[in-house]
Amino acid sequence: MLSMKSISKVFKTDLVETHALRDFNLEVKEGEFVAVTGPSGSGKTTFLNIAGLLEGFTHGDYFLDGVNISNLSDNKSAAIRNEKIGFIFQGFNLIPDLNLAENVEVPLRYRGFNAAERKRRVQHALEQVGLAARMKHLPSQLSGGQQQRVAIARALAGEPRFLLADEPTGNLDSMMARQVMELLEEINKAGTTIIMVTHDPELARRAQRNIQIVDGQVCDFTMYQGGAEKPHLVSDTESPSDGQQAQTEQVAG
Amino acid sequence: MLQIKPIISTLRHNKSGPLLLLLQIILSVAIVANASFIINERVQLMSRESGLVEDEVFDFTVYNFEEGVDYTAQNSRDMDIIRGLAGVKASTTSSMTPLSGGGWSSTFTYGQSEETAKDAPQAAIYYGDEQMVETLGVEMIAGRNFYQSEIESGHPNTANLAIVSQAFATVTWGDEPAVGQTIYAGGYGEQALKVIGVVKTLQGAWVNSSHLDNAIILNVELGLTSFNRFLVRAEPGLMTELKPQIIAALHKENKNRVIDGFTMITEHRKRVYRDHELMATVLSMMVILLLLITSLGLAGMVMFNIERRTKQIGTRRALGAKKRDIVSFFLVENYIICLTGGVIGALVAVQLGRQLMSVYSLPQLELIYPIATVVGLVVLTTVAVILPARKAAKISPAIATRSV
Ligand SMILES: Nc1ncnc2c1ncn2[C@@H]1O[C@H](COP(=O)(O)OP(=O)(O)O)[C@@H](O)[C@H]1O
Ligand SMILES: [Mg+2]
Numbered sequence: 076m077l078s079m080k081s082i083s084k085v086f087k088t089d090l091v092e093t094h095a096l097r098d099f100n101l102e103v104k105e106g107e108f109v110a111v112t113g114p115s116g117s118g119k120t121t122f123l124n125i126a127g128l129l130e131g132f133t134h135g136d137y138f139l140d141g142v143n144i145s146n147l148s149d150n151k152s153a154a155i156r157n158e159k160i161g162f163i164f165q166g167f168n169l170i171p172d173l174n175l176a177e178n179v180e181v182p183l184r185y186r187g188f189n190a191a192e193r194k195r196r197v198q199h200a201l202e203q204v205g206l207a208a209r210m211k212h213l214p215s216q217l218s219g220g221q222q223q224r225v226a227i228a229r230a231l232a233g234e235p236r237f238l239l240a241d242e243p244t245g246n247l248d249s250m251m252a253r254q255v256m257e258l259l260e261e262i263n264k265a266g267t268t269i270i271m272v273t274h275d276p277e278l279a280r281r282a283q284r285n286i287q288i289v290d291g292q293v294c295d296f297t298m299y300q301g302g303a304e305k306p307h308l309v310s311d312t313e314s315p316s317d318g319q320q321a322q323t324e325q326v327a328g
Numbered sequence: 329m330l331q332i333k334p335i336i337s338t339l340r341h342n343k344s345g346p347l348l349l350l351l352q353i354i355l356s357v358a359i360v361a362n363a364s365f366i367i368n369e370r371v372q373l374m375s376r377e378s379g380l381v382e383d384e385v386f387d388f389t390v391y392n393f394e395e396g397v398d399y400t401a402q403n404s405r406d407m408d409i410i411r412g413l414a415g416v417k418a419s420t421t422s423s424m425t426p427l428s429g430g431g432w433s434s435t436f437t438y439g440q441s442e443e444t445a446k447d448a449p450q451a452a453i454y455y456g457d458e459q460m461v462e463t464l465g466v467e468m469i470a471g472r473n474f475y476q477s478e479i480e481s482g483h484p485n486t487a488n489l490a491i492v493s494q495a496f497a498t499v500t501w502g503d504e505p506a507v508g509q510t511i512y513a514g515g516y517g518e519q520a521l522k523v524i525g526v527v528k529t530l531q532g533a534w535v536n537s538s539h540l541d542n543a544i545i546l547n548v549e550l551g552l553t554s555f556n557r558f559l560v561r562a563e564p565g566l567m568t569e570l571k572p573q574i575i576a577a578l579h580k581e582n583k584n585r586v587i588d589g590f591t592m593i594t595e596h597r598k599r600v601y602r603d604h605e606l607m608a609t610v611l612s613m614m615v616i617l618l619l620l621i622t623s624l625g626l627a628g629m630v631m632f633n634i635e636r637r638t639k640q641i642g643t644r645r646a647l648g649a650k651k652r653d654i655v656s657f658f659l660v661e662n663y664i665i666c667l668t669g670g671v672i673g674a675l676v677a678v679q680l681g682r683q684l685m686s687v688y689s690l691p692q693l694e695l696i697y698p699i700a701t702v703v704g705l706v707v708l709t710t711v712a713v714i715l716p717a718r719k720a721a722k723i724s725p726a727i728a729t730r731s732v
Contacts, residue, residue, distance in 0.1 A: 120729050120730070123729065124726045124729055127646070128725075129645075129646055129724070129725040129726045129728065129729065130724060130725070130726040149650070149651060150650050150651075153645065153648050153649060153650045153651075154648065154650075156646060156647070156648050156725070157647065157648020158648070162646050162647065162728065162729075164643070164728055164729055165729075166639075166731075168639065168640075168643040168646075168728055170338075170640050170643070170644075171341075172337060172338040172340075172341040172342060173334055173337055173338065174337070177333075177334045177337055180334070181334075181644065181647055182647040182648050184331065184334075185644075185647065185648040185649050185650070185653060186648065213341075229647070233648075241729045
């Protein structure tokens, strides 16, 4: 479903070159729930942005759903984002002047759906996140957790194959974070592939598969039993240390 | 126009900026529509044909001081001297100069009998000789010019032949041919003037009068007073050369007089239309200024909104907006403001036009002006919005995840 081979991303400013991703390799299969962790500044957001076609990359090959992403036009990228990808942001990114229904409707308008179809999908998506009753409210009238659920509804309304979340619970307290996580798990069960960047090891552990990004590269690891926070790097010759739900992967490079 | 409803929601939640802009647009439309109307009216006044070859004709005045001069005889001698100068195409004495702002006019009587006699409309009166038609360069379209032998001299009441402008002929006799008709200076039957010719266009001296195009040439070389006016036709630009020659030649004939006031008709035109031109210029500058301020207001508001909505734009792009969707978002938003303001402004313009009409006795504002102003405003909005909006469209979708 998602395949990245030797992706690198260099940010050039007048003063410095930052290698945000270096020889980055990753395969994600349809239906997986992947949690991405890693230190701050390691390249998690950069990876997610490239995966979600929000920005380009410097070198390498990227195939999404069989489509070569290297030389897409701006319009084509926008269309793929619109149809195949749902985004969930740490800061929710709801449009403050639009009510919940109008917010959820935004990607549907860009899709060109007619009014009836938009209405049906908005209703359905808001029901999924339990906020259909408040569709005329403005985002500012909701709690953070509710806002993030609206953002999830917005991501779901287009029925994407693929959900990308950058620290979706980063601005939420643990109770709300758990609610959001449960929602994501439900969505994943229904068949949507999810890649979620998180700082929260507890949430990461609930994902099917964990990868860690360190210094712009993928380091897969196996969680210790008992929830130890320190990741343990493994090579492809090592076997998984136990039968945890997180599975082992190859070290990049 | 996919986005009208959510854009109206957005406008409803951020009223103050758009409201100020709306107010500005309403005022601009109201003022610009009326100002353009007045400008156009003035420009049309100024572009009316005088019928003359204005760049070839100039006038000057001879002031005699000597006692006991026979002005009529003096005029004849002067006329011969002027016509003898190289470069002078034609020349005549004249009671007045077209477009000069001062001169003679009168009403006449006409009709079949004393009982049915009517007043002809007010008309400017030129007293001149057989060279007047050629000097002015007016076009004869019916009848004939005066013969030299028909020219009287001295007092205006010796006139008996008339050449009239077509405008005068039409308001007086309608479709009937003017040539052969008789008009009377004064009451019916007093001093009959026989119409022998019609010129296509000849204006009088007063550009603000409603009968500017009514003019009559009568067959008298005036010699009534100590000062006398001459009209001369020569190649364009030749006046500067002829002026010293004329002064010298006339002084040589009789040095006890002042010869002065050499002025091209083109200069007379400028002077007599000066107020109109000033009005048109000031109003044009005001229109340009208002349009400039309005476009700056629009562009400023768009730039402010782009700044404020950077993250929102990135998010929209992330959610699938194409660049053109971002541009059209700003266009639609501002078209809504501009058309709302435009429609209200047009109504205010009509109302303002009514006020101006009653207070300053202007003609009624033609509807095409507010309509054209609103159309112009739409074009202006497009230009003012599209440049910043294009920049907004370049905002990277990555902004959505980068800025928190
Ligand atoms: N637009 C940019 N210009 C320059 N450097 C950037 C830009 N975006 C990210 N970086 C750099 O790339 C590296 C990876 O950033 P990021 O992917 O945001 O890390 P993470 O999300 O893991 O915290 C960091 O060193 C960051 O400073
Ligand atoms: Mg990040």
